[in-house]
Amino acid sequence: MTVALPPRPDWSQLIKSGCRVFVGGNAGVPYALIDDLIANSKAYSDIELVHMLALGDNRWAKEEYRQLFKVNTFFIHGDEVRRAVDEGRADYTPVFLSEMSSLFSDGTLPLDTALVMVSPPDEFGYCSLGVSVDICMSAARHANKVVAQINPQMPRTAGHSYLHISEFAAVIEADQPLQEIEAPPIDSVTERIGQYVAMLVEDGATLQFGVGKIPSATLKYLERHKDLGIHSEMLSDSIMEIIASGAISNRKKTFHPGKVVTSFCIGSRKLYDFVNNNPHIEFYPSSYVNKPTNIAKNDNMIAINSALEVDLTGQVVADSLGFDFYSGIGGQVDFVSGASMSKGGKPIIALPSTAKNETVSRIVPYITEGSGVVTSRGNVHYIVTEYGIASLRGKSIRERALELIRVAHPKFRAKLLAEVRQNYWVPHYQQKYPTDIPELGAIQLHKMVVNGEKFYLRPLNPADERRLQEFFYSHTKETLRLRYNYDPKQMSREKSCNLVSVDQSSDAALCIVRQEGSRITIHAVGRFYYNEHDNTCEAAFVTRETQQGKGMASKLLTTLIDIAQKRNINKMLAFCRADNKPMIAIFEHHGFKRLFSGDPSEVELALPLQEASQEKSA
Incomplete structure (x- = not known):
């Protein structure tokens, strides 16, 4: 079936001075139509050109066409349009992309003519807007007249992208490459x-x-x-x-x-x-x-x-x-x-x-x-x-x-x-800003799976103040007694702030969290405090009762040992209640040895870090 094409544009029948014209954008800018309009524009002035992002040289926005066109763009892109906006020769109209089309349909910005690029018609006369349906379809539906550039290089795309050839008041057949952009390098x-x-x-x-x-x-x-x-x-x-x-x-x-x-x-x-x-x-x-x-x-x-x-x-x-x-x-x-x-x-x-x-x-x-x-x-x-x-x-x-x-x-x-x-209201006791742990690498968030559930290991930071409070109040009295050697009744905001505001370049504090949407829950915390006078550090950890025995404490301790070794710390120490056998077992599993202690209620353990590092590398 042969489809008859509309005539070439007779601009005197399509536009007049002071009218509003839509120009298709993105990669589908109909430059052949723009060039033809400019070539036949001696009788016109003050045409408002409306468009969104438009790839290419945006030649209509050049200084030499300031009497012919007044640009009104929904998205500033390209040197010519940006320069025209900066110089006051063009306007920028802020609007949500979802609502641009309604400006045409409700008469806020009524369109006299729409210039679009389409694919060649199929046997039934349907052309596709191809790579740029966006607001082109709405502009074409609500403009008084539609003028199309039929471009064999425009793809035919599925969906709601089709206009019939009978909807065009005029067409130009012009074979032109679509505007392209290169993918930027990833740094x-x-x-x-x-x-x-x-x-x-x-x-x-x-x-x-x-x-x-x-x-x-x-x-x-x-x-x-x-x-x-x-x-x-x-x-x-x-x-x-x-x-x-x-x-x-x-x-x-x-x-x-x-x-x-x-x-x-x-x-x-x-x-x-x-x-x-x-x-x-x-x-x-x-x-x-x-x-x-x-x-x-x-x-x-x-x-x-x-x-x-x-x-x-x-x-x-x-x-x-x-x-x-x-x-x-x-x-x-x-x-x-x-x-x-x-x-x-x-x-x-x-x-x-x-x-x-x-x-x-x-x-x-x-x-x-x-x-x-x-x-x-x-x-x-x-x-x-x-x-x-x-x-x-x-x-x-x-x-x-x-x-x-x-x-x-x-x-x-x-x-x-x-x-x-x-x-803003930040309390007086908030003195320290967040710091990273360089030894964790460029990515400070490490995924881990425990019994099929996803958790993340990361540095503890000042934003965790409330989360650490919640973590503390989730513990049983027995857990608190074993961890702190007494039964603390309160974790104030000030104390919680102090515990999460860590200078991670000297000490180290880690947590394992579960994140469900925006809800973040701490399930385990491990840290060491650095002793500068003898180049040692003291480690401790605590795990939420529901996660005990699942490897979280071991993961925290392994990571803390690795950080301390990379910092060339000589020895890691730990002090546990004698009846805290699960914690003692974890330390011993990682190579800690018991030291003599005069207090039978407490066990002191130590790990020579550089020896452990040499054994590991060997």
């Missing part, structure tokens, strides 16, 4: 962020992610997961690798099971070929994909987004640097909200801890003057940097501040604590 900082984010993802979860280094790094560490799904506003090249790994099955999705759901993709030509006629990947308008209630229909929805800075209460700045608008709101709030409402969902903000070659902290005591909050402090569940995971949901301002200082770059932590003492 060591991004690698660690990706590892931490991956720890928050359970098998069977559904993922949303954007473009950039952090999503690529995260997906790399998800390739051994099982039955993951994807419901994401956009796809990048990383999707191909994780699908090839077998980690993506979409079987456990509770909304569009069996399918990858998206609204646009940007990346390489290989990605565009990958989505072409791929029945497993469906493209829908952003008003559908980004609708928070639709996102929430996916159980265990994991939303992974980034930020420019985060303040110590959890406010997220994502579209501006001071008074300079940098990008756009995009779909961050849509997916943060949707994941928050999802059963088992996790909204995650992931970002490097510093900028400008580690001279500027992205974790800040208060947002930079002029910057705007995109995601509020009430929406955020997790903030992830290369220094760990800060869990914010259900946390007080004080707890949030301590959690976020912990994942800030170490050289900014003291200053951040000093600032937060001035601006």
